[in-house]
Amino acid sequence: MSPDVAVQQALNGISFGALLFILAAGLSLIFGMMDVVNLAHGAFYMLGAYVTLTLVQRTGQFWPALVLAPLVVGLLGLVIEPLLLRRLRGRHLDQVLLTIGVSLVITDVIGLTFGREIHAIPLPPGLDRSVPILGSDYPVYRLFVVAFGTALAVALAVLHRRTQIGALIRAGVDDAQMLDALGVDIDRLFAITFAVGAALAGLAGVIAAPVFGIFPGMDVDALIYSLIVVVVGGLGTLSGALAGAGLVGPADTFGKVLFPQFALALIFAIMAFILLLRPTGLLGRVRIAR
Amino acid sequence: MIETRDLRRDFGGIRALAGVTLTVAEGERRAIIGPNGAGKTTLFNILTGELEPTGGAVRLAGEDVTGRRPHELARRGLARMYQRNELFEPLTARENVALAVGAAAGPYRPFTAPRSSERASADELLERVGLAGRRSAPARALSHGERRQLELALALAQRPRLLLLDEPTAGMSPGETTRIAELIGSLDRALTLVIVEHDMDVVFRLAEKITVLHEGRVIAEGTPDEVRGDTQVNEVYLGKVVA
Amino acid sequence: MRSALALLVAVVPAAALVTFPMWSADWESSRYATTILRDMLILAIFALSLDLLVGSAGLPSLGHAAFFGGGAYAAAVVGQRLQNADLALGLAAAVAVSALLALVVGLFAVRAAGIFFLMLTLAFAQMVFAVAFQATDLTGGSNGFSGVRRPTFLGLDFNGPEPLFQLVACVFLLVLALLWRVRGSTYGRALVGLRENERRMRALGYDTTRLKLSAFVLAGAIAGVGGALSAYALRFVSTNDVGVGRSIEAFVSVLIGGTGTLAGPVIGAAMVLYIERVLPSSIPFAETVLGVVFIVFVLAARQGVVGLVRTVYARARR
Numbered sequence: 001m002s003p004d005v006a007v008q009q010a011l012n013g014i015s016f017g018a019l020l021f022i023l024a025a026g027l028s029l030i031f032g033m034m035d036v037v038n039l040a041h042g043a044f045y046m047l048g049a050y051v052t053l054t055l056v057q058r059t060g061q062f063w064p065a066l067v068l069a070p071l072v073v074g075l076l077g078l079v080i081e082p083l084l085l086r087r088l089r090g091r092h093l094d095q096v097l098l099t100i101g102v103s104l105v106i107t108d109v110i111g112l113t114f115g116r117e118i119h120a121i122p123l124p125p126g127l128d129r130s131v132p133i134l135g136s137d138y139p140v141y142r143l144f145v146v147a148f149g150t151a152l153a154v155a156l157a158v159l160h161r162r163t164q165i166g167a168l169i170r171a172g173v174d175d176a177q178m179l180d181a182l183g184v185d186i187d188r189l190f191a192i193t194f195a196v197g198a199a200l201a202g203l204a205g206v207i208a209a210p211v212f213g214i215f216p217g218m219d220v221d222a223l224i225y226s227l228i229v230v231v232v233g234g235l236g237t238l239s240g241a242l243a244g245a246g247l248v249g250p251a252d253t254f255g256k257v258l259f260p261q262f263a264l265a266l267i268f269a270i271m272a273f274i275l276l277l278r279p280t281g282l283l284g285r286v287r288i289a290r
Numbered sequence: 291m292i293e294t295r296d297l298r299r300d301f302g303g304i305r306a307l308a309g310v311t312l313t314v315a316e317g318e319r320r321a322i323i324g325p326n327g328a329g330k331t332t333l334f335n336i337l338t339g340e341l342e343p344t345g346g347a348v349r350l351a352g353e354d355v356t357g358r359r360p361h362e363l364a365r366r367g368l369a370r371m372y373q374r375n376e377l378f379e380p381l382t383a384r385e386n387v388a389l390a391v392g393a394a395a396g397p398y399r400p401f402t403a404p405r406s407s408e409r410a411s412a413d414e415l416l417e418r419v420g421l422a423g424r425r426s427a428p429a430r431a432l433s434h435g436e437r438r439q440l441e442l443a444l445a446l447a448q449r450p451r452l453l454l455l456d457e458p459t460a461g462m463s464p465g466e467t468t469r470i471a472e473l474i475g476s477l478d479r480a481l482t483l484v485i486v487e488h489d490m491d492v493v494f495r496l497a498e499k500i501t502v503l504h505e506g507r508v509i510a511e512g513t514p515d516e517v518r519g520d521t522q523v524n525e526v527y528l529g530k531v532v533a
Numbered sequence: 534m535r536s537a538l539a540l541l542v543a544v545v546p547a548a549a550l551v552t553f554p555m556w557s558a559d560w561e562s563s564r565y566a567t568t569i570l571r572d573m574l575i576l577a578i579f580a581l582s583l584d585l586l587v588g589s590a591g592l593p594s595l596g597h598a599a600f601f602g603g604g605a606y607a608a609a610v611v612g613q614r615l616q617n618a619d620l621a622l623g624l625a626a627a628v629a630v631s632a633l634l635a636l637v638v639g640l641f642a643v644r645a646a647g648i649f650f651l652m653l654t655l656a657f658a659q660m661v662f663a664v665a666f667q668a669t670d671l672t673g674g675s676n677g678f679s680g681v682r683r684p685t686f687l688g689l690d691f692n693g694p695e696p697l698f699q700l701v702a703c704v705f706l707l708v709l710a711l712l713w714r715v716r717g718s719t720y721g722r723a724l725v726g727l728r729e730n731e732r733r734m735r736a737l738g739y740d741t742t743r744l745k746l747s748a749f750v751l752a753g754a755i756a757g758v759g760g761a762l763s764a765y766a767l768r769f770v771s772t773n774d775v776g777v778g779r780s781i782e783a784f785v786s787v788l789i790g791g792t793g794t795l796a797g798p799v800i801g802a803a804m805v806l807y808i809e810r811v812l813p814s815s816i817p818f819a820e821t822v823l824g825v826v827f828i829v830f831v832l833a834a835r836q837g838v839v840g841l842v843r844t845v846y847a848r849a850r851r
Contacts (some may be wrong), residue, residue: 037648038679087832092594096648098789098831100781112818220777224659227652264663268656272641275653338736364738376733378726388812389726393737397723397744400715404722448737 004135010250011133015142017249018149019208021224024229024241025156026200032236035092035192040099042223043106044073044198048205048213050110053119059176062124065206073202074195081194086187103219111216118215145207152203156238202249228267232274233282243282291316291452291482297346299332299416306332309346316351316451319483321493324503325526329522330372333503337484338370339363351451360391360490371451373457373486377429384425387412390447397472400411412447418475419443435466440475448526452482459489471495494518502526534671551702554695564694571698573806574705575762580786580798581836582755587784588793589721590748591649591728592643595780596658597756599638600631602775604757605764607631609681620700624761631757632750634661641748643742646731649667655777662775677771681764690735691765701762708755713795715751724748728793741742781808785827791837 023045030038038044051072052065080102088094122128123141129139179186204222212218225248230236233244251270255263273281293313299306307329314320324330335341337348341362344433346354350366378386391408416425419439424432429440438458445453458474459467471492477483487493493500493514500517510520517523534838549556552569557686579601586592604627612618637851638657645653665672672678684700691700726734727744736742765772773779782805790801805823813819834841 030776039651084828084832092648093651094831094835096651098828099786100784101824101828101831104827105821106780108818108820108824110820220659224656227656231652231656261667264667268660271656275641317847340732360735361738361740362737370736372736376730376736378733380729381725383630385722389722390733390737392719392722393739395719397720397739398747400720402719403717404719413732444737 008136009253010136011138011142011146013250015145015149015249017245018146019156019204019211020225020229020249021242021245023147023204024226024233024245025152025238026197026204026243027226028230028233028236028238029200030194030197031230034095034190036095036099036194037227038099038194038197039096039104039223040080040103041197041201041226042221043220044077044201045205045208046110046219047073047106048202049209049218050114051202052209053114053121053214054207056121062121063118065209066203069206070199070203074199077195077198078191080198081191082187083196086190091281101275103223105218106233107216115239116216118213120213121210123210129253135226141210145211148207153238153242158185160238176287212226228271232255232271240282247282291318291351292484292498293392294333294337294348295347295349297333297336297348298344299329299341300335305387306506307343308338310503310506310508312501312508312511313480314484316482317480319485319496319498321485321487321497321500322503323487323493323500325492326381328503329506330503331456332483333504334454334486337454338368364448365447367451368454369445369448369452370454371438371441371445371458373460375437377437377440377444379430381419382426382428383416383432383436383443384409384412386420386429386440387415387443387447388418390444391415393448415443417449418446420469435462435469438462438470439473442470446477450481452484453477455485457486457488459487459492467492522527534727536800547596547706550706553702554698567694567698571694571701571766572810573803574701575759575766576612576782576786576806577799577802578708578762579756580758580783580790580802581708581795582721582752582759583725583783583796584753584787584792584794585712585715585748585752587787589724589728590745591772592745592748593647593784594642594654594749594752594783595651595777596638596642596654596656596661597783598762598775598777598779599661599754600635600753600756601763601783602770602772603634603753603761604628604760605770605774606629606665606760607757609678609764609770610671610760612682613680618682618685620684620691623684623765624758625758627761628754631724631760632754633751635750636746639746639753643745643749654656655780658780659777662772662777665772665775672770672772675772677769678764681768681770683768684765697766701766704758704762708758709795709799712755721805736817743806751817778823785823787837788835789827789830789837791839794837794839797837797839803837 026044027038027041030036030041039143048069049070055065055068056062058270084098084102088098123139127141127144130139131143132138165210179189201222229244229248230241231244232247233239233242247270248267252263252267255266291314293311295311297307297310310329310333312320317336322330322333325529332341335342339355339358339362342357347354350363350368351353353366355363355366355435378389381389388404388408391411392404394410406427413422416422419442421436421439421443424436429437433441438460442455442458445455459470462470467489475496483496485493485496497514499512500510500514501508502517502520502523504526509526510517510523512520553570554564558567564669579597582600583594583597586594586597607626607630608623612623615622625824638654641651642650642657666674668674669676683690685691689696691697717838723734723739726739727741727748731741734744760774763774786801786805787798788801789804790799791797804826808819808823812822816822830837836843
C-alpha cells in the first residue's frame, strides 16, 4: 500500500469510526441507563436517513435534517418508551424482544412508504469538495463527519460530567429503587434516555446518508455494527462506545481494502478475541461472557 | 476434610478476607460465626467455588481445589445449602430432588426417561426431611420452612462428604428452627458439616467446634465453652447478642 | 401404557397429515394449500429446534438461521458437487455442517447469558451471512444457489409437490417424536433445570456450560435438517436463509405459539407463515401486522397461544 493510499484509508477509517461512535453512543446510553439492548436501534437509524431523504427530495435542503431527523426519531422514542417499554419494566429480555417488534413495524412502514429501491442523496453543498491532504484529494464531507463526531463526543462527555444524570451514572447507580430514593423521577428519566438514544441513532442516519446511501436492509447493517462496537468497547459507557468505534472503524476500513473477502470475518474475529481476553469488552463494567 | 490456608479476598479496595486459615476434620461439626461484615459470606462463597480467592489455598480431602468451579467441587463430594433458597421454582418438590439425585449419573441420556430408582431416592429424601406429604407441590407453593427443608434435601441428595450450610435457619419461626436444627443434628456422623450461622442457640446446639471471624480474620477458635468464655469474642460479638 | 395410548391417538392426525395431498386433491388442484402447509411444516421444524434452546434451556438465540441456512447450503452444494441427489447424503451433510457451525459458535456464545447471549448469537449469525454472501463460488452469493436437485432415496424420487410434501411431513413427525422423547428424558429434565436455576444446577454438580453447548449443537443440527428440506422444497437457497430476518421469523413463531411446549412452535409457525404468505394477497402491510402481533403477544400474552389456552382452560375449570 502506497503512503497516500494509506493516508486515505486511515482517514476513511477515522471518519467511519466517528460515524460508528455517533451510531453506537445511543445504544450504549440506553443500555447503560435502562439495561435494555434496543434492537430497534438500526430501525431508528434507518428512519433518520429516510427523513433526510424526504427533506432533500421535497426541499433540496440537507442541513435542517440534522435537527429534524433526530427530532422525529426522538419523539417516536418518547412515545414508545412509556407506551410499550414501561409495561415491561424489570423484564429485560422481554423489553429486548419488544424492540424487535418495533423494528419490524418501522422497517415495513418505511418500505411501504418509500418502496424497495436504493436511494442516493447528494453531498450537501459546501461540503461536496475535496481538499488536498498529504498529496491526494480527500472529500471534505468525511472530515466533517470526524469533526461532528468529535464535537458530539465532547458534548456528551461534558453532559456526563456536569449534569445530575451524568453524576448518577458515574456513581454507578444501577438500582431503580436507589434512584427513586434519591428523588429521581424514573419514568421521566427512562423516557428521555430512550428518546435521546433514538435521536442519536437518527442523527447517525442523517450523517451517514450522503455517504452510504439509503436502502431497505440498512437497519440490519447498522444494528450489527453498533452491537459489535459496544460489545468490543464495553457496554453501557460512552468511553466504551468511543473505544469500540475507534477500533472497529479503522479495522473494518483496512480490512475491506486488504482482504475484501474476509473483512467482516476480521471484525468478528476481533470481537471474539477481545471477549476472550476481556469479557467486559475493552472499557466496560458489565461482564458479557465468562 | 477441608482446610484453608491464609485465604485472602479483596473486592476493589475492600479487604473482605485478610488471611483465614482453618482446618475442619472429617466428621467434624464446625460453626463459623461473626458479626455482619466479618467475611462469613465471602468465605462461604470461596469454599463453594463461586468466588475465587485473591490469595491463599483451599484443600478438600487433601486435594488442592483452589479456584475450582462449583460443579467440580460438587463432584468431589461438596454440597451446599444456600442462605437464600436456590430451588427450581415451578417444579414439584419431588422433581427438584430428582434433579439433584440424577446429577451423579450425568444428564446425557437424551432418550431415556428418569429412572424409577431416582424417583424412589427422591421420595426417601423428602421423607427424611419431613416433606413426604408435599412432594407433588411446586416449590414456589411451599412455605418458607418447607422450602428450607427442600433446600436441605437437595444438598443431601448429592450424597456429600462435606455439607456447607449458609444460615440454615434464616427467616424461620422458632418451631421451624427447632425442626431444622434437629434434622441437621440427626445427620450421619460421618458427614462433615460447616455451618455459617447467626442464631447462637443453634450454633451451641449443633457445633463441636466454633470459628469466630471478625474483619476478615479468625479471632478465636475452639469448643463452644472456650469460645463463650473468650473475652475478645465477647467484646466483639457475643456481647452484643447475649440474650 | 400411557405412551401406547398417546401413540395411538397421535397416529390418526399424523396419517391425515402425511396423506394431505391425496385427500385435498379435489379442492385444491393448484397445490397452493399443499405448498403453504409444506412451508409451515418446515418453519415448524426450525421453530421447534429453536425452542429447544429458548423454551427448554432458557437460551434466547437470535442467530439460529445460521444453522438453518448452513444446512440448506450444505444439502444444495453436496447435491450439485457430488452429482448425487441421495437424501441420506444430503441430510447427513446438512446435519454435519450445521452441527459443526453450532459447535464453533456455541463455544463462544454459551459463555454468555441472557441478553448478551442474544447479542452474540445475532452477531455470529451475521458472520455466517457475510461468508455466505462473499463465497460466491460456493453459495452463489447474493444471487443465491438455484437449481437444487430434488432428493431421491432408496428408489423413491421426491420430485413433485406430493412426494416432497410427504417427505417434509414425515420428517416433521420424526422431529416431533424425537423432541417429545428428549423432553421427557433425563437430558430434557436437566435442560429445564438449567433454565430454572443455573446456579443450583452447578451446585449440584452439573457442568452447565457443557450442557448448554450440547443443547446448542442439537438444536443447530435439527435446524440444519429444516434447512435441507427448505432447499429441496424451494430448489433454491439464498442468503436470506441465514439472515437475521429468518432468525427473527423463528423466534417470533416460538414466542407467539408458546415457548417450552411442543405445540407452541408449531402453532406459532403456522400463524407466522399465514401472515407472511397468505395475508399479503389481501393486504400489503403483512410485516407490520407480524410486528404488531408480536408486540401484543410480548406485552399481553407472553406465554403465547398455548399459554392463553391453558389460562382459559384453568379458568373454566374453576
